[in-house]
Amino acid sequence: MxxxxxxxxxxxxxxxxxxxxxxxxxxxxxxxxxxxxxxxxxxxxxxxxxxxxxxxxxxxxxxxxxxxxxxxxxAQPQVQSAILEIHTIAAEVRSMNQAYSFTLQSRSIRKAGPFDRAAIEVSAETRLIQLRCVHFAGDMPFCTEERLINLDTVPEAEEADFSATPAGEWLIAQTPWSAAEHKISAVAADERVSELLDVPVHTPCLVVQRRTWNGSGPVTSVRFTYPGDKHAIVATFTPASA
Structure with missing residues (x-):
């Protein structure tokens, strides 16, 4: 060598x-x-x-x-994302000069259950799409995604092919949002996340939960889980006026 x-x-x-x-x-x-x-x-x-x-x-x-x-x-370089903006995962990966890809793990349509109603603030009769994905930077897992889409607000999502286009990218292009909320927390990788992200069980992970709304109501609720040493959250702001 x-x-x-x-x-x-x-x-x-x-x-x-x-x-x-x-x-x-x-x-x-x-x-x-x-x-x-x-x-x-x-x-x-x-x-x-x-x-x-x-x-x-x-x-x-x-x-x-x-x-x-x-x-x-x-190791993958650490990527930073701004919590006051909404970027696609593909954009985050490409900002590191890495090739982006994703796999759709599962897709289902069902009525909202108690946990769903708390996550996305919809009624019990609301039909939702549930998606689970893994996003990659090069050949390495970048983050997992668990998403709910409100079909009352975005009915055209039912016919969308989310195995070809990531849901986040599709929603940004198809459904402008008027309000968004981010919640950031830390968790230890359980067995499922450990397997999907190819990290040891109990690895510290960063979780970003996002909800968006438009004039018709809630649009989506999504949870991204990143290996903690590969992602950072940045907020840029100025002092409020007196």
Missing amino acids: ANIQATGATLHQQILNEIENRIVSGEWAPGFRLPFEVDLAESYGVSRMTVNKVLTQLAKAGLIERRKRSGSFV
């Missing part, structure tokens, strides 16, 4: 510097899987313990992610 030169730096530091340079330069892009420890050790002519210490230091610096049974991957 690399020709380690005889310098004043230790082998550990030289290997660390080389791998870090590959990541920072973009040679190893976000999502790239590093060679396994045994292969790195053989390539550099050092012990696995030395390589393990290097990878541990890179993980602590936030440059790589280490996953059980999968290996080590170059």
Whole structure:
């Protein structure tokens, strides 16, 4: 892999510097899987313990992610989103110069239950679309999405193909909103979120819940769950006038 030169730096530091340079330069892009420890050790002519210490230091610096049974991957850069604006997930991912994709996990239509009525403020007879999706940055999961759409307000959503176009993108294009609410919280990943986001159970996650309305009533309620170390929320504001 690399020709380690005889310098004043230790082998550990030289290997660390080389791998870090590959990541920072973009040679190893976000999502790239590093060679396994045994292969790195053989390539550099050092012990696995030395390589393990290097990878541990890179993980602590936030440059790589280490996953059980999968290996080590170059970490995705943290993305920031503004809570006073509504952007699509695709726009967030592309702002990091990453390829965007998504998968629709499930779609169903049903009448609102007690939990739904609290989430989206509709009556018991209201028909809702429920969607569950996973969004990706490159090959790595970026966030999960759980969404309710009010068919009384947006009846045309019933015929929309949300496996081809993400619901958030479709709604922004089709249904202008007049009011929005964001709620931000932190949770530990349960088994389902752990599997979908490919993170260990109990990993800290950032949850952004959003509700929007237009002149006809509630439009949608959506919950996005991000790995906590990959997302930040930013609010920009000015002092209120006296």
